[in-house]
Amino acid sequence: MPKRAVGVVYAMWLGEMLRFWRSKSRIVGALSTPFTFMLFLGPGLSSGFQFQGGGAVDISFFAPGFITMSVLFASLFAGGSIIWERESGILKEVLIAPVSRFFIALGKAAGGVTIALIQGIMVLIFAGLIGVHYVSGIGVLGGIIIMGLSSIGFIGVGVSLASRIESPEGFQMIMSFLAMPLVLLSGAFFPISDLPVWLKGLVYVNPLTYGVEALRWCLLGNSTIPVSLSIAVITLFAVAMLGIGGNLFGRIKV
Amino acid sequence: MLHAIETSGITKKFSEVTAVNNVNISIKQGELFGLLGPNGAGKTTLINMLSTMTVPSSGSARVWGFDVVADASLVRQSIGVVFQDITLDDRLTGRENLDLHGRLYGLGGRIRKQRIEEVLSLVELTDRADSLVKTYSGGMLRRLQIARGLIHRPHVLFLDEPTLGLDPQTRAHIWEYIMTLTKEGVTIVLTTHYLEEADHLCNRVAIIDRGEIVVIDTPKTLKSRLGGDVITLELEDSADIARLYAIYEHDGFATMVSRSSNEISMAVRDGESKIPRVLNLAYNAGISIHSVSLHKPALDDVFLYHTGRAIKDTDNSELQGLMRSRSHSMRR
Structure with missing residues (x-):
């Protein structure tokens, strides 16, 4: 059985990879947003911000935010893809196979994390090319692990929503409703050290904030939220969302 | 097993x-x-x-x-x-x-x-x-x-x-x-x-x-149960269907009689020799026939016999039913 389970997870992962590889336009689309943001928004924003106490906010400050943003989009999309697969009937074929849905979900999640990491790493490299300075190689490796953890959590969010929402249109609406506030309230685009209280509250309940902060610590060596707290929160978030998503996926009707 | x-x-x-x-x-x-x-x-x-x-x-x-x-x-x-x-x-x-x-x-x-x-x-x-x-x-x-x-x-x-x-x-x-x-x-x-x-x-x-x-x-038994042949009549005026159907039912020479929107079918033995009688009954009732056909029973006739409907008649409304049930299942 363990061998069988590995086979199923691998089959699902392989399917995700093949589909990802085939949809070049999806890759371009997914990367264009963070790339453009980084090229234009980064320099624009950094000219206007200053840390309290004087230090200038340079483009490096924004890099973790853009990387996390691309990981977020890729993850939500990967989780949400089951809505299209249910619509087109592909999911039915998978769910009728004599294998546990848990391993099917796990394989899909593994595929989603891989895709999110590929996209995140591409943004990370791009940021390095346009002058962002990373503190250490180990930091970058740590950062990739952080990206993976954030990705698991948001794949769980995508799967949960897709399991409950029936139409692709509805899902897309909820996504845009959700994704932008998550990004804007994550400290990706502004320092979170001195915000008005109400805004601070929103930023601190946003799980993405901890992903950005942990990544910032890994890549740049400093963060506002202690890195141990950030890692604890995103790990907990990943486990919780994996549980919820897996559960809802298990009860999905096709 | x-x-x-x-x-x-x-x-x-x-x-x-x-x-x-x-x-x-x-x-x-x-x-x-x-x-x-x-x-x-x-x-x-x-x-x-x-x-x-x-x-x-x-x-x-x-x-x-x-x-x-x-x-x-x-x-x-x-x-x-x-x-x-x-x-x-x-x-x-x-x-x-x-x-x-x-x-x-x-x-x-x-x-x-x-x-x-x-x-x-x-x-x-x-x-x-x-x-x-x-x-x-x-x-x-x-x-x-x-x-x-x-x-x-x-x-x-x-x-x-x-x-x-x-x-x-x-x-x-x-x-x-x-x-x-x-x-x-x-x-x-x-x-x-x-x-x-x-x-x-x-x-x-x-x-x-x-x-x-x-x-x-x-399929063979189902068809043979209907008897040897099936005669199908198409009427000039479909308003006469119910009346003619009752006549054939009453007469009792057919093992089954069934009707769709503008046709009457009946299963009979020795079909060739029954055609004159079938036409006579319609003539006497003053109902004009557009066409007559004689064929061996097909599953169509079996279906008609058992459900009282031709399978093609049901297609349209059933298709709408299907679409309803589909949007239904999508909602859940």
Whole structure:
């Protein structure tokens, strides 16, 4: 059985990879947003911000935010893809196979994390090319692990929503409703050290904030939220969302 | 194990509709069993329950000896399902679709490759195996889907409307594949609303209408039960149908009389000699006949006899019913 389970997870992962590889336009689309943001928004924003106490906010400050943003989009999309697969009937074929849905979900999640990491790493490299300075190689490796953890959590969010929402249109609406506030309230685009209280509250309940902060610590060596707290929160978030998503996926009707 | 499939009182209710009502069927190993009925009759719901996709509201069923609820996983291991709608991934090639399926069913590398080649050549798609599925024609999609259902060598194969919407030539081709499979001992349950398909292929046929089994027998017995010939009349004025129908019913020379919107059919022995009498009765009642035909009973007539409706008459309204139930199922 363990061998069988590995086979199923691998089959699902392989399917995700093949589909990802085939949809070049999806890759371009997914990367264009963070790339453009980084090229234009980064320099624009950094000219206007200053840390309290004087230090200038340079483009490096924004890099973790853009990387996390691309990981977020890729993850939500990967989780949400089951809505299209249910619509087109592909999911039915998978769910009728004599294998546990848990391993099917796990394989899909593994595929989603891989895709999110590929996209995140591409943004990370791009940021390095346009002058962002990373503190250490180990930091970058740590950062990739952080990206993976954030990705698991948001794949769980995508799967949960897709399991409950029936139409692709509805899902897309909820996504845009959700994704932008998550990004804007994550400290990706502004320092979170001195915000008005109400805004601070929103930023601190946003799980993405901890992903950005942990990544910032890994890549740049400093963060506002202690890195141990950030890692604890995103790990907990990943486990919780994996549980919820897996559960809802298990009860999905096709 | 005597039977490949055995159901007892299996029933499925959706909120206000009973899609399948108290169905009892036993299907022998190696049999090619047809479920015949108009769209929306409950064929697909029945298949969904037998293939563990839908849980019955009441009653039970065993497939290849396993209970469809308690041993769902063992049932799944024993069956192949070719869905009515296309469930292939059109972003992948034909071979990739088959390969992922083989992996999900736990086939190891060498066996998997070998089986893929086998099923591809069976459905004559070897040449196109490495093209993306989105470039396939309707018939190719259907063939690939059948091929996929066979890779893991199921004991029982469910074919839900395998030739729906295909041109006659492709349909005949698919019939050939199905015949080949039964020769290899696969038990096949096929749903169709094409009467000639059931007639041509099936060992036994169950006519299902409004969720209930109306009759089960071999196509031959079903037809011979109607008597030797069927006379069909088309009237000039369809307003006369009810009156003429009553006349023939009353006269009692036919083993059955049935009517559709503008036709009356009756099963009779020695049809040629009955035609004058049939026409005389109409003439005496002052009803003019547009045309008369005499033919051997077909499954159409059997269906008409048992349900009181021609299968083609029901298509339109049932299709609307189907679309309603579809939007219904999408909502849940």
